[in-house]
Amino acid sequence: MPDNPRADPGAHPVLLVTGASRGIGAATALRAAAAGWDLALNFRNGRDAAQGVAEAVRAAGRRAWLLPADVADDAAVVAMFETLDDTLRDEGGRLAGLVNNAGIVAPAQRIDTMDGARWQRMFAVNVFGSFACAREALRRMSTRHGGAGGAIVNLSSAASRLGSPGQYVDYAAAKAAIDTFTLGLAREVAAEGVRVNAVRPGIIETEIHASGGEPDRAARLGAQVPIARAGTADEVAQAVVWLLGPEASYTTGALLDVTGGR
DSSP, X not given: OOSOGGGOTTSOEEEEESSTTSHHHHHHHHHHHHTTOEEEEEESSOHHHHHHHHHHHHHTTOOEEEXXXXXXXXXXXXXXXXXXXXXXXXHOOEEXXXXXXXXXXXXXXXXXXXXHHHHHHHHIIIIIHHHHHHHHHHHHHOGGGTOOOEEEEEEOOTHHHHOOTTTOHHHHHHHHHHHHHHHXXXXXHGGGTEEEEEEEXXXXXXXXXXXXXXXXXXXXXXXXXXXXXXXXXHHHHHHHHHHHSGGGTTOOSOEEEESTTO
């Protein structure tokens, strides 16, 4: 194994999924394991849930490592990637993919009732955390930095084009930033062996609705979707894993809606 595993195209591909302890992140980890990836599983809270995902990945015959960190903390992100470097140097493997999935919503409010602390946290997690993780991944995957290439998939939202009026305009704006980030970054690193795409889920049955104060939101709004139901985390995960894989080798800068027609 070379001293610099990130530069070895023959090393087994490792995928880092942020916010991997539940919902779309957990579903993506399991789908990726089935597709042959080893998994680095980031989480901020919920170690037991993250450990359960890791055990499921291992049961599928792949390796899994836990990487606790708050992606909103730039220093924590740097430390997380350094820990992964050490792990891969010891155990073998090459970082070849990143899924920027970690994200938050907040209770439904009009913009004129929100405070600055909410906005700061909303953008720190949903936007700046994705920036920081992409930066560190590129330093390891881009041929410009001696890497062997890879793929990044950002989790956006249909809210980025719908605006979420009367609910969470700040969340929608943060996801719109992710759309623009995806388009620009894809072009920035296209010649460096790294593809960058985004998936924009619609109404999906995950725990994030409860954290926003509306645990019944998916069930309530699902019937209004053209396909007449809410989606599942696994349906989103399938799109994410496709974008990571060789079948999507000519796809970069794409914003893929998984919305049931919404």
